[in-house]
Amino acid sequence: MTVEFAGHRGGEAPLTWGQQAFWRLIRWLDDGDPYFNMPWTLPVPGRHDLDAVLAALRGLVERHETLRTTCAQTPAGPVQRVTRRGRLTVGVVEAGQARPLAVAAEVAAELAATGFDYAAEPPLRCVVVTGDGRPRALAFALSHLAVDAWTLDILAADWKALLAGREPPAPSWQPLDQAAFEREGAGAARGARALRHWRAELGTVPLTLFDFPGVTPEEPRFVRIGMESAAAAAAAEALAERWSVSTASVLTTASAVLLSALTGHRRVAMQLIVANRHDPRTGAMAGTAVQDGLFVLDLSGGTFADAARAGHGRALTAYRNAHYDPFAMMALREKVGRERGGTVDLSAYFNDTRSIGHWPNLPRVEPPGDPAAIAALTGRTRTFFVGAWREVDATVFFSTTPATHTCGLHLLVDTARLPRSTAHTLLLGMETLLVSGVAGDVPLDAVAELCGITPVTRPGGSGPGSPGTAGGDAEAVPAEAVPVEAAQVEAAQVEAAQVEAVPVEDEAAERAARDVTVGDVTAGGGVR
Numbered sequence: 001m002t003v004e005f006a007g008h009r010g011g012e013a014p015l016t017w018g019q020q021a022f023w024r025l026i027r028w029l030d031d032g033d034p035y036f037n038m039p040w041t042l043p044v045p046g047r048h049d050l051d052a053v054l055a056a057l058r059g060l061v062e063r064h065e066t067l068r069t070t071c072a073q074t075p076a077g078p079v080q081r082v083t084r085r086g087r088l089t090v091g092v093v094e095a096g097q098a099r100p101l102a103v104a105a106e107v108a109a110e111l112a113a114t115g116f117d118y119a120a121e122p123p124l125r126c127v128v129v130t131g132d133g134r135p136r137a138l139a140f141a142l143s144h145l146a147v148d149a150w151t152l153d154i155l156a157a158d159w160k161a162l163l164a165g166r167e168p169p170a171p172s173w174q175p176l177d178q179a180a181f182e183r184e185g186a187g188a189a190r191g192a193r194a195l196r197h198w199r200a201e202l203g204t205v206p207l208t209l210f211d212f213p214g215v216t217p218e219e220p221r222f223v224r225i226g227m228e229s230a231a232a233a234a235a236a237e238a239l240a241e242r243w244s245v246s247t248a249s250v251l252t253t254a255s256a257v258l259l260s261a262l263t264g265h266r267r268v269a270m271q272l273i274v275a276n277r278h279d280p281r282t283g284a285m286a287g288t289a290v291q292d293g294l295f296v297l298d299l300s301g302g303t304f305a306d307a308a309r310a311g312h313g314r315a316l317t318a319y320r321n322a323h324y325d326p327f328a329m330m331a332l333r334e335k336v337g338r339e340r341g342g343t344v345d346l347s348a349y350f351n352d353t354r355s356i357g358h359w360p361n362l363p364r365v366e367p368p369g370d371p372a373a374i375a376a377l378t379g380r381t382r383t384f385f386v387g388a389w390r391e392v393d394a395t396v397f398f399s400t401t402p403a404t405h406t407c408g409l410h411l412l413v414d415t416a417r418l419p420r421s422t423a424h425t426l427l428l429g430m431e432t433l434l435v436s437g438v439a440g441d442v443p444l445d446a447v448a449e450l451c452g453i454t455p456v457t458r459p460g461g462s463g464p465g466s467p468g469t470a471g472g473d474a475e476a477v478p479a480e481a482v483p484v485e486a487a488q489v490e491a492a493q494v495e496a497a498q499v500e501a502v503p504v505e506d507e508a509a510e511r512a513a514r515d516v517t518v519g520d521v522t523a524g525g526g527v528r
Contacts, residue, residue: 003054003088005061007068008170010084013179014077017191018276018289020326022145023071023078032115036144039108040152041101042159044128044135053128053135054090056162060155061088061124064286065174066146072119082176083122091127093139100136104129111141118145148288149353150277155286173281178289182325194324195332197317201296202336205269208345209259210395210417212456217416222394224386224412225420226401227427231377233359233407235434238369243305245312248352251409253311254433255350255398256297257304258426261448264455266300272315273351274322293322294346304433304442347395347414354400361405371439381431383424386410429453 015023026036044053061067068083095103104127111125123146129137147155161168181187240247256268276282276289295318297311337343363380365373395417401408409430413423429451436442436450448455 001054001090001092003058003061003090004086005058005068005088006085007062007065007082008084009065009176010068010082011176012079012081013176014183015071015080016175016178016287016289017182017323017325018148018178018287018291019071019080019145019175020078021291022288024326024330026118026145027073034113034115037112037114037116038140038142038144038147038152039105039112040140040142041104041108042138042140042156043101044137044163045160046163048135048163050092050128050130050135052163053138056159057088057090057126057138059162059167060158063158063168063171064155065176066151066287067122067124069123069146069175070119070121071145080175080179082174086122088122088124088126093127093129095129095131095136100129100131104137104139107139108141111139114141116143116145118143123147144288146288147286148275148290150275151286151288153355154284171284171286173285175285175287178282178285178287191324191328194321195328197321198294198324198329199332199336201269201294202333202344203340204267205296205344205346206265206267207337207340207342209263209265209268209348210345212263212458214416215419217414218388218420220388220390221415222389222392222412223415223420223423224388224397224410225383225423225427226386226408226410227381227383227431228403228406228408229378229381229431230359230363230406231374231381232409232431232434233362234365234374234377235431235438236407237358237362238374238438239305239308239434241369243308243312245308247357248354249312249315250308250434251352251398251400251407251430252295252315252350253297253308254304254430256295256311257299257307257433257444257447258429258451258453259348259396260299260444261429261451261453262422262426262455266298268297268299268348269346270295270348270350271346272318272322273349274319276323278319291322291324291326292346292349293318295350299444302444304437304444304447307444345395347393349394349397349399351397351399354402356404359404359407363405369438371435374438375435378431378435380406381428383427425452 022036026033029035065082068086070081070083072079072081093103093107107127107129111127116123123143125141127139128135129139158168182191236247236250239245239250243250252270252272256270259270260266260268271292272295274291274293276291282289295311295314297307297314299307333344333346363377365377367373392412392414394412395414397410397412399410399412401410409427411423411427413420429447432451433442433447442450447453
């Protein structure tokens with residue numbers, strides 16, 4: 001069946017910076033590659049008939065221009081084209097004896113297994129799943145070029161209202177408006193400030209953290225290991241309260257500290273996935289706004305507590321400077337690389353995909369914050385294999401999961417640089433560092449021994465050197481193609497507060513940001 005729609009307007013414009021970030025990644029892939037497709041489901045509560053469900057679906061498409069947008073390469077550059085009127089083909093599947101939402105999840109995965117024709121096809125596919133003769137759930141495949149995790153929250157809220165017969169306020173800011181904002185006035189100035197910040201930081205970071213001999217890789221080469229640790233979550237909450245920082249900053253800093261202990265570099269650079277929803281207009285915009293922020297932390301001395309307090313401020317700086325022209329950024333990194341005599345490798349990432357900045361369903365710790373009670377939770381910890389990929393543009397990629405009863409943490413590693421066993425060591429080392437931090441201050445120089453990390457060795461036993469020198473700034477072995485996290489929706493994103501642009505870390509930096517203040521930045525991220 002078809003759903004005919006007629007939106008308020010149509011039009012053509014250059015891509016927004018958020019769209020450009022994904023357009024660049026998509027064009028690295030073969031035509032038809034589904035890597036950046038997002039499967040998604042929505043329930044149909046109550047006893048609505050098919051006509052009511054299709055009417056609510058029509059309302060979503062008419063309200064949000066991103067759902068009516070195609071993207072194409074032109075001689076003048078990539079453009080977005082918003083169709084005002086059109087038709088959406090919708091399928092219907094009967095769940096039978098199976099749970100409708102479970103069937104919807106399976107159908108959504110099938111829909112997302114085929115790549116979109118970005119220039120000709122709407123960025124969504126939809127199937128209605130019925131049970132006992134009435135609609136019970138919707139299955140979607142969505143293009144990450146059109147939506148991010150923050151947008152899914154917007155769509156879900158509108159879906160609930162439309163299905164109940166309520167008309168939410170009309171969107172006042174759409175990607176066409178955002179594209180115009182970014183090209184002049186305050187928007188362009190903001191992008192220029194971000195590029196100046198990156199220019200200064202890129203001149204000081206190690207050319208690579210991974211300046212040591214490689215190892216024989218697995219096949220597929222890029223492996224992701226997971227950990228579920230209620231102890232790490234309870235410890236992170238206790239430390240965040242003690243140090244007046246966010247749990248996102250605790251986890252981000254811990255990741256940097258572990259990488260420093262492993263590689264020997266005292267200055268660590270990581271990219272954070274930033275939601276870029278600090279502006280109220282983009283906070284209500286359906287579209288994709290996620291970009292990378294640059295997190296640089298000096299770990300030359302002191303304790304984990306010192307590092308976390310400094311890391312909180314450095315994370316806020318990264319969030320403030322994560323809204324920029326991606327193509328201009330590519331040119332900037334190439335220029336800095338030429339000046340410094342080697343490619344600037346920023347292949348270490350942290351992505352907080354949580355929708356809130358704490359874990360509300362953790363096991364009870366009595367008394368609250370007690371070091372022994374938190375340590376006792378380590379008996380529940382488990383690590384496990386998540387998946388493997390042939391090509392990913394990352395050497396190390398930490399990411400949280402949206403679990404609320406435990407700290408779900410994934411770590412992807414390039415096994416040509418670090419063996420799978422190192423991923424397990426770093427994940428369990430994260431738990432050890434956090435739990436130990438609750439019991440007492442941890443000197444940074446003690447982290448490697450405490451966490452069972454064997455620092456890498458270099459030819460001749462040399463150390464990593466200092467930024468700007470040859471020892472430790474050698475160009476890393478390139479990992480071709482797509483950042484795995486850049487398309488994996490692990491949950492809704494959270495975003496940081498209203499500090500002249502504080503996006504929360506990660507597309508999870510996208511939703512947590514609603515609660516973020518300078519003193520408490522909830523995770524970030526942008527499900528990329």
